[in-house]
Amino acid sequence: MKQLSRRQFLKGAAGASILGLLATTSGYGYARYIEPRMIDAVSLTIHDAQLPASFNQFKIAQFSDVHLSDTFPAKDLETVVQKINDESPDLIVFTGDLVDFEASIEEHEKAKASLSKLDAPFGKFAICGNHDYGPFGIDLYEETMKACGFTLCKNEVFHLEKEGGRIQIATLDDLMM
Template sequence: MKMRTVISILLVLAIIFGLNGYIGWHAKVFLADQLGTWFHPGIYWIVFWLVALSYLLAWIGSRVLPGGVSRVLKVIGSYWFAMMQFGFLLLPLTDLAIGVLHLASVSSETYIPILGWLDTAIVLILMLRGSYNARTPVIRKYDITIPKQAGDWDQLRIAVASDIHLGSIVGNRHLRKLVTRVNEMKPDLILLPGDVIDDDIKPFIRYDMGTTMRQLQAPLGIYAVLGNHEYIGGHIPAFVEQMQKIGIHVLMDETVHLLDRLYIVGRKDKAAERTAEGRKALAALLEGADHAQPIIVLDHQPYHLDKAADAGADVMLSGHTHRGQMAPNHLITGRLFELDWGYLRKGNLHAIVSSGFGTWGPPIRLGSRSEIIELTVHFKK
């Protein structure tokens, strides 16, 4: 197992260094052509590798670097993730064009600046559009009916925000948009299906994001579950404590009977299956529940919709996928999950997967949007 882990790490590093070297060489050729004698290869490669490895440097040095330095490195590195994907998609096409132009006896002095500036313009347009998609949340509305009684309730309006990823990249500015848009809905209930923070709890505390998040309002309360990033960060007790301080209930394999009318089931993230304590099966969490009443399940990763349906869940709310966040990654998430975004009816189960409010890595979205879900649930009278 250790050897397999070492081989996997080495393979990932080889891919990272290989791809970055490929991008760096193309950028070097273009800059050398444009800057002429002003271009210094040694300085260029030092700056390039500092930028390319800045996220890794921030992660390795998080315990020794000042918070501000670590944050700057992480921001630079996050944007560089987008550059890596753009380079992976654009540069092979650029090389193909170079090959065709070379066979056509076109001088490199002609095609290098043209292709270089064309790639630069495409990347700039993608970055601007992607930034707009990530920073301008939309409201997705779903209207469903559960053929069960929930006391004297005719309907319930629920605000759902998954994958907020609060941390060094997504901070108070974006969080305030969430607070404003959710409170404008006047929801009865707020549900947060995982990845509230982005790995590390320290930026949440350092930038006092709890004060902003405390402004979320719903008469029936706010409930959250753990996502894989809470497990990656390893600060789960501190995260739960921070949420408790601002009135958010983190459900870890727990079932809440809300006003004796409706059940909210909060599952630990699937990542818990790799820990000593594991996580309970959904059927076990629903033992003793009155299945004549509505059951809403929060499960960060949208796996096993069939098992949720068989266990008697009426609604399952998830996130995690980001819908790939940047196209064409949605082609991958679409293969990995039965439902990677949107709505699916599975037997009596209404499954909804959000593309998320925040972002992981670059605050860039292409082919997806930052979103908040407004879910209206109608009950049998």
């Protein structure tokens, strides 16, 4: 086995340190400045012989991981809300992480102004994400979502009926919490 000289060792350690710093900085920059602006709208059509015909063309809008903070402010949530309302969904489901861990209580107040504008004939359901259990506790999240007209769901099954047909919506709370 060949011995490394002190110079070779220091050169390798410096190179590894620079690469590590570059990777960390790049990852942080992507997560903080690029990814929060990437809003995906995906439409899926479900074909299942067991679905009642009355639920044909039934639209469910599901959104998640808003993480309100200085990198995704309330004005961006307003854009999301407008896009959802433009789709005229029958049911709206929010699947957690309304605010980021470092977000303030004011972020919840700002969220209320936007989320209250969402409307769907079959209602609005909300599920807790791990960030919703954050430093303000789950009570503030639940209060915010209820104030906006959401039904809080924790490991429950809901029955929806339409023109004699019936489907079930199952909800699961955050597994880690």
